[in-house]
Amino acid sequence: MEAVIQTNDLTRHFGDIVAVDALSLEIQRGEIFGLLGHNGAGKTTTVRLMNGVLNPTSGNVRVLGLSPVEQGAELRRRTGVLTETPALYEALSARANLTLFAEIYNLPKADVAQRVESMLAQFNLADRADEKVGGFSKGMKQRLALSRAFLHEPELLFLDEPTSGLDPIAARQVNDSILHASRDERRTVVLATHNLRDAQQMCDRVAVLEHGRLVALGKPAELARELVQARTVLFHVELSQAAQAEATLQDYAESVSTDDAGGALTAQGLVYDRIPDAVHALAIAGIRVYQVSPQEPTLEDVYFTLHQVDTEAS
């Protein structure tokens, strides 16, 4: 595996505020890497440091083998960025916006028109290409900003909330484009997002940031298994024994509820290691158990677990 981004104790202060705190991580080529964290956690500052837009206070970072501090312009020629706000020129048309950036990225003159056309088509903007962006919906602006990030075929993409403001169909198309860029074209994608469902589905690995600190790093499923002990478990028991089963499970779970039909119980907050004990207790009580289904924890569970730990620590 080839590391495209390496940070070592990367730190950035703004006055007394520590926006990024001793961040050390590696991102591999072709990976979709999620940067998760609430507002102000340091995601945007991390992207700015990685793209050579901000200089670190201490620590170091290398991206695509280059130093963002010393070789920022050279690096940015090879990266594409979708910023938190679309940052489009609303007085210009969609085509003019893309043409401007094609020239800034110094694409060959002969290729500019065709490349712009191709991006407009790929992001379903061809019909409105010559209209001023000021009249576009939020979703169209987001798609145009995204097409601008892809315009010069960068090796590395930094995407901040790429599906923000998009309807489900457009969001699916955008996610497909990101997956295509990573899986088929071997581009590396750093995805800063609040959308944990997208992150779970798309990211190979994620880093969770809290107050600029890295609090978790790994594959979403592994993180979930490691960090989230309490699970939601579905039990199917004999209908006539549901009340007894509910009483028994109360000793093991944070809460237990029975469905309207009566045969299915949902135990929430049941620690993974105690599931066999709970099943054993039901058996001892003579309850006939037909099915036990522990739900896999999601990235959302990881996120809230980490956030809760951080809040308690604070």
Place this chain on the structure above:
Amino acid sequence: MNWRAIFALVRKDLSIVRQSKAVMIPIIMVPVILVVVLPLGASLLLGNEAMMADFTDDMAVFFDNLPESIRDEIAPYQSESQQALYLLLVYQFAPLFLIVPLMMANVIAADSFVGERERKTLEALIHTPATDFEIYASKLLTAWIPALIVTLAGSVLYGLVVNVAAYPIIERVFFPTALWVVLIVWVAPAAAGLGLAAMVLVSSRVNTFQEAYQLSGLVVLPVVFLLVGQFAGLLYLSPALLIVGGLVLWGIDGALLWYGARSFQRGELIARL
């Protein structure tokens, strides 16, 4: 240096400027007033002999206090009306004309530097390979080039207006003079540079186009001093004075724009977003 990127950014900024009423209204109105309305009005007023008769004594004192070089210059003109009009159009309005490049550069730079931040488009730009200096240079050129074009066009228009409107009184084509050639070619570009430099200094301290425009409006004060100084008889413009004054102005521009280039860094810009 990526000139293609610089000129793409200049074209973009000018396209946005053309669509902004807040920028275009002063850009059109100020030159029209200074280059057309004022000289036309002055020619009509000074052509009114009855009105001029009321000021005969004052004019005589005024002419006596003129430097010898200017007295020699207006000597070929016979009547007081001719001399007064010549003085007004050639000397008194010269400082006023400098407002055109100053204001043009200032208002366009306000839109280019502060407007970009206000419209929240700067972040996409600073994530591109364009260097800090290329972005800075594009913004300077965006303001400086149109300021020079309008100044040049304005001076041609001013020449036409004064020669035509004053012809019934002065009875000859007298414009441009050496003073105005120096003013247009040497001082006006430097004045545009001063308008730019003022905006570069102001832009880092304000958040909106309007704030920037109002604050940097103070840059016209030197022009007001020149104007009042001439009317009060304290100083008179001459080609030599303009050459020296222009040199000083270019020096100030150079220092301020160099300082601006050093402080125009994407890290600083993004911290203020």
